[in-house]
Amino acid sequence: MPKYKIIARQMMRKINSDDMKQGDKLASIEELMKYFDVGKNTIIQVLTLLERQGYIYQVRGSGNFVRKHRRHGYINILEANGFQSTLQGFRLGSEMLDLKIIKPNTEVMANLDITAEEDVYYVKRLRSIEGRKFAVERSYYVKDIVPYLNQEIVEESIFRYLMEDLKLKPGFTDHFLRVGKLNQENAELLNLNTGDPTAFLESIYYLENGQPFDYSKVLYHYEETQFFIQGTNNMEL
Amino acid sequence: MPKYKIIARQMMRKINSDDMKQGDKLASIEELMKYFDVGKNTIIQVLTLLERQGYIYQVRGSGNFVRKHRRHGYINILEANGFQSTLQGFRLGSEMLDLKIIKPNTEVMANLDITAEEDVYYVKRLRSIEGRKFAVERSYYVKDIVPYLNQEIVEESIFRYLMEDLKLKPGFTDHFLRVGKLNQENAELLNLNTGDPTAFLESIYYLENGQPFDYSKVLYHYEETQFFIQGTNNMEL
DNA sequence: AAGTGGTCTAGACCACTGT
DNA sequence: CAGTGGTCTAGACCACTTT
Numbered sequence: 001m002p003k004y005k006i007i008a009r010q011m012m013r014k015i016n017s018d019d020m021k022q023g024d025k026l027a028s029i030e031e032l033m034k035y036f037d038v039g040k041n042t043i044i045q046v047l048t049l050l051e052r053q054g055y056i057y058q059v060r061g062s063g064n065f066v067r068k069h070r071r072h073g074y075i076n077i078l079e080a081n082g083f084q085s086t087l088q089g090f091r092l093g094s095e096m097l098d099l100k101i102i103k104p105n106t107e108v109m110a111n112l113d114i115t116a117e118e119d120v121y122y123v124k125r126l127r128s129i130e131g132r133k134f135a136v137e138r139s140y141y142v143k144d145i146v147p148y149l150n151q152e153i154v155e156e157s158i159f160r161y162l163m164e165d166l167k168l169k170p171g172f173t174d175h176f177l178r179v180g181k182l183n184q185e186n187a188e189l190l191n192l193n194t195g196d197p198t199a200f201l202e203s204i205y206y207l208e209n210g211q212p213f214d215y216s217k218v219l220y221h222y223e224e225t226q227f228f229i230q231g232t233n234n235m236e237l
Numbered sequence: 238m239p240k241y242k243i244i245a246r247q248m249m250r251k252i253n254s255d256d257m258k259q260g261d262k263l264a265s266i267e268e269l270m271k272y273f274d275v276g277k278n279t280i281i282q283v284l285t286l287l288e289r290q291g292y293i294y295q296v297r298g299s300g301n302f303v304r305k306h307r308r309h310g311y312i313n314i315l316e317a318n319g320f321q322s323t324l325q326g327f328r329l330g331s332e333m334l335d336l337k338i339i340k341p342n343t344e345v346m347a348n349l350d351i352t353a354e355e356d357v358y359y360v361k362r363l364r365s366i367e368g369r370k371f372a373v374e375r376s377y378y379v380k381d382i383v384p385y386l387n388q389e390i391v392e393e394s395i396f397r398y399l400m401e402d403l404k405l406k407p408g409f410t411d412h413f414l415r416v417g418k419l420n421q422e423n424a425e426l427l428n429l430n431t432g433d434p435t436a437f438l439e440s441i442y443y444l445e446n447g448q449p450f451d452y453s454k455v456l457y458h459y460e461e462t463q464f465f466i467q468g469t470n471n472m473e474l
Numbered sequence: 475a476a477g478t479g480g481t482c483t484a485g486a487c488c489a490c491t492g493t
Numbered sequence: 494c495a496g497t498g499g500t501c502t503a504g505a506c507c508a509c510t511t512t
Contacts, residue, residue: 265496265497265498266497266498267496267497281498281499281500284498295498295499296497296498297497297498297499298496298497298498298499299496299497299498300496300497300498301498
């Protein structure tokens with residue numbers, strides 16, 4: 001683990017603690033250099049990372065300041081999988097409704113960038129929070145990359161299994177979100193009425209090397225879910 | 238404008254052109270150093286920026302590759318204001334429904350971090366794309382920061398006015414998104430029926446120095462809008 | 475003017491990928 | 494092993510904010 005990540009972790013813990021609140025000023029770069037005994041660029045790397053992760057904001061000529069929003073219970077959409085982090089403290093559950101190996105249809109082929117001959121795992125899950133159903137998820141995993149899944153994995157955390165056991169390295173993600181009306185099947189699964197509103201989120205997950213391995217379609221219960229998206233300085237380009 | 242931004246711009250134009258497609262490999266860092274006649278760290282800064290903006294993905298020991306998603310017509314939620322960029326090529330309109338100076342209520346006070354005595358501009362707009370109504374927006378601007386607004390500005394681009402004329406420097410943003418049912422007033426504005434689904438997006442815009450200046454609540458037409466959110470490598474922390 | 479952050483260089487060395 | 498990206502340093506100089 002490189003120095004700048006170790007330092008960043010440490011500072012993130014500090015910022016997350018109750019010691020610090022929105023607008024609090026961090027130590028200056030020079031002080032941080034001395035304290036951690038590293039060069040300036042390393043501190044800059046740390047601060048860039050913290051800024052990008054939404055922990056701080058940087059003000060030229062003035063200092064670095066803690067950034068904290070005040071709302072709780074929102075799903076950070078960029079962590080919509082592995083939402084353990086944003087929804088920590090809530091009791092989450094996953095009920096497996098279906099699990100099988102299939103050949104992809106056109107939609108799945110296009111989104112996972114595979115041919116009709118390649119196998120995919122199809123997983124259908126009902127997700128709950130504090131015992132309340134909040135989402136129906138249909139996911140497709142490229143079998144060449146995810147060679148094995150079972151009920152136990154699927155009802156625990158698939159992403160933890162992929163990362164820790166299969167040692168897959170997730171790279172980037174594309175999310176597409178629409179709003180629509182529930183059909184009968186999905187309404188029944190969520191204990192809602194046909195025609196009720198829903199957030200429909202499609203996500204494509206790519207490995208570090210750019211290969212897509214997971215295409216997920218999730219329908220959220222409109223009364224149980226709210227999303228949070230953090231924007232960082234886009235600077236003038 | 239620093240070197241790394243100039244180079245980044247140039248490379249972004251190149252990547253956006255039809256010359257390059259998803260997965261194409263960029264020149265190596267050493268080649269880029271020679272070509273642009275700059276040091277390694279400067280190129281690294283460029284690549285970090287491009288990666289963060291979703292233009293490329295980086296693969297250690299292998300190279301940098303073009304990232305392009307294939308869907309069009311989606312609003313990049315991180316550019317939900319100033320969506321000219323994501324929806325370029327579409328004809329956008331803004332009809333002013335209301336514009337006045339008011340005292341903030343509790344909700345506005347909390348989100349803009351102001352007292353009950355400070356004035357805010359209240360702006361209500363109906364936004365359209367290609368002549369079709371797609372969103373109702375209610376925004377609150379801190380008058381101390383935005384001292385003047387009129388119909389012309391409001392029907393053009395408020396953000397362009399803030400940045401170019403008032404020289405405000407936007408910093409970061411918090412977005413909160415929920416799904417719900419339209420009430421009668423908003424349904425009528427969007428030519429929909431009461432109870433139809435809608436995406437409800439609340440956004441707080443902060444200046445570079447961390448001060449909030451704009452609190453916006455937008456209701457989107459569920460048939461006319463879809464959102465795109467790009468996730469970049471979160472690395473292990 | 476002093477304090478603080480931002481950009482940039484040159485060079486060293488490490489870590490990973492691909493052949 | 495060669496190619497390529499990632500981390501890190503020390504130091505110079507610039508730009509902005511604050512007092």
